[in-house]
Amino acid sequence: DQQVKQNSPSLSVQEGRISILNCDYTNSMFDYFLWYKKYPAEGPTFLISISSIKDKNEDGRFTVFLNKSAKHLSLHIVPSQPGDSAVYFCAASAQSNYQLIWGAGTKLIIKP
């Protein structure tokens, strides 16, 4: 039973437009959420995070939104650039347990 779900295996977006990646979770005890980015032949790298006490966190072109009532978070990338083409993983944690629970990933393809 996957507690963190990324229902879109892949997403294709035109360069310069907004990319929106979605993530749903089932465990109401999760209170910290992260996005990681992974290029082929490399390990994932940390991108951005959000605590459950917030509903938005922004870092340059990247913004994460959290909707606790819907148990949903999203990552917005604007404007999308070719270097953003990668697999994006959503992860969640409950502070009582430092373990991260990961989604299956969404492959983002930025078209020229």
Next chain:
Amino acid sequence: DVKVTQSSRYLVKRTGEKVFLECVQDMDHENMFWYRQDPGLGLRLIYFSYDVKMKEKGDIPEGYSVSREKKERFSLILESASTNQTSMYLCATTYRDRVYEQYFGPGTRLTVT
């Protein structure tokens, strides 16, 4: 920059062989993790260690063991490799109090035939 290295990028082993995967980090991080990544399943935690000689089971420890004799080195051992252990194995490290921001190695793609 944190550097996390893994002993092999690609490995092919036969069923029943004992397999060692090594991870070395150069940033004096206290915590080290071993994950496997499979299509459609994301990353799943096998074991983690928060100090030398300390280890904790993750979600899928069966068929695996670990060793951490030195702070910078964390080894994953497949006692008797099986075909269902064919996967991408990823090592990660963090500071003790920043467990969420994990630094990953490049991964080892293991094929068991």
